[in-house]
Amino acid sequence: MTGTGVRDVVAVGAALGGGAILVAVGDATGPVPGLVPWQVDVAIGVPACFLLLLRRRWPLGLAVVVVPLSAVSIMASGAVLGAIFGLALRRRTVVAVGFAVGYLATTPIYLLLQRELRLPVWTDVVVRGVLVTAAVGWGLYARERWALIQHLGERATRAENEQAARVARARRDERDRIAREMHDVLAHRLSMISLQAGALELHPALTADLHAAAGAIQTGAHEALDELRAVIGVLRHDAGDEPEPPQPGLEAVRDLVADARDCGGDVRFDDRLGAAGTPPGASGRVAYRVVQEALTNARKHAPGRPVELVVAGGPGDGLRIEVSNPVPEGGVPGSVPGSGLGLVGVAERVELAGGRLAHGTAAGRFRLEVLLPWLA
Template identity: 80%
Template structure:
């Protein structure tokens, strides 16, 4: 409503300015032209002025009927000097709202009325070329101004559309970032809690059904099993709220240390020669459970991805070792030289920064750097349960 009111007031002001300008221009031309000369023409000046004033007020319909207005007022140039202001306004409106050829055609028609006008004057005050030049300059300026105003309006509309599109895209990016963060939180909750709650419920159920336990233990096991089951259902409900894709399929568990071998095979398939020294398997050490395995998997994944991006085809050495009392150590190294063909590989440069934050939050430490011609990444993680 307020926008419509502003447009209405603005249109009214522009209409008033257009009529006033046309009247002023016509009055100036009447005062210096032949209509009020010493020898009156065949058209009385009173008729000239009255016709021109009516044409000026006809500009009020220029937005709705620009073509009809031009057809009406352009021929008046043959009999009325006062109508010149209205004619210029009509031609300006055509250049603003119609094709250039249409405006140019009416401008040429306006110039064609000059000989007819001079034939109606008995003794013209000014020579013929003066009238042609003045009208030609004025109508050319009107067409040019109309074209400029049209291009300016188109540019303003284009900039407004770009601003609206950029705002919409920013809103979409923010919404997507929120969905991604919710997905990540949902996955982490599932990884950390869902499996453990299921195991608690399973063991409590087995204890509840064991024939050798007493009644108190049997009852306590039943309470534990029911509580774990309820907690698991509540966890699934929370995950369903967090996830933007709330399907019936459960979220798959995130890979852990047991999936590092697949990362090594992928790197080899991409052309890197990977030497994998798995001290955990060689020493018959059990794999670290829970968060340690997941973080270790992400460390190896990020390291091998960086090698493929920045040093494709180079040999890589991956070492993993550790023990429950010592923690887990992961070391990835490769030659530091980077070929010219690989310098343009795009990347955010934030992968290792985010990885370092994740390692530190888990109580570990990440060290990276170049020594002896090799890039080396070493991560130490506590043996988290």
């Protein structure tokens, strides 16, 4: 059974139970209505209770039908209270209050139909007033609570969509930046190939075949450079008129460490590459970007705490980078707020380079581990 079905069963059951109690116990007139036989009272009230199944689709029409029944049937009291609750939940407050007043206005008619009064009249008025006030108040509370839940749900959905958009934008920006860097690097390399092939073509000691081969190399380099500019050269317009310089390689990591130390940071650099040297090309550029972002995050979120940087690996094992630092006590962030998207761009670079990235907090330390292939 769905949640709506369960609520319907509870609503009808509560109306039937409440009406049955009132019929059995009675009110100011005694346990059994006077001029209206209890069988007629029940015959009117039970269908009214089942009419609560229509409270969602026709709350106003339901109230118009069942509220007048309280003048002749005490069994219908549960249905009347349920209808007024539905009005308070789904319609304007003034409408629910109006029908609540109408329900109280039927009290004199109901009392006139009784044979004798066992209790003071005010007891019946007070009981009805308390019940209908509770129904209206509960309905208003449920309406405000439902509106608050919807508002919070919309805010959560909007926040998730905005975060997803920021992540997608960060990935796109990082890919554009990578494309611009590769454009600068490859354009320089192809230009050098073209120049060297042109110089070789003019060398007087070469045979005709070698002259032709050098000319073909120069022509191919020119065509490749034109195609490269046609494919990704347009990305330069996203970054302004000035081209973005190529990213430094892993050999420039020591400069990053020195800059961090000059700013007061405690960076402990463990270079385990040794005779393996540094990987040229894409791996070195990605590694530099990883270290740069890791040291920036450490300075933002854990200022004044020691940072351990380990760089290891070789041509057969790949390039491994580990950065770790203690987490501030109580999770208090650093003085500089972060966007939370720096690692998204790093992860995008690492993934495009064929590597793996993992980060997280364990044993009071934040760790960032990256494994990159040793690309030429």
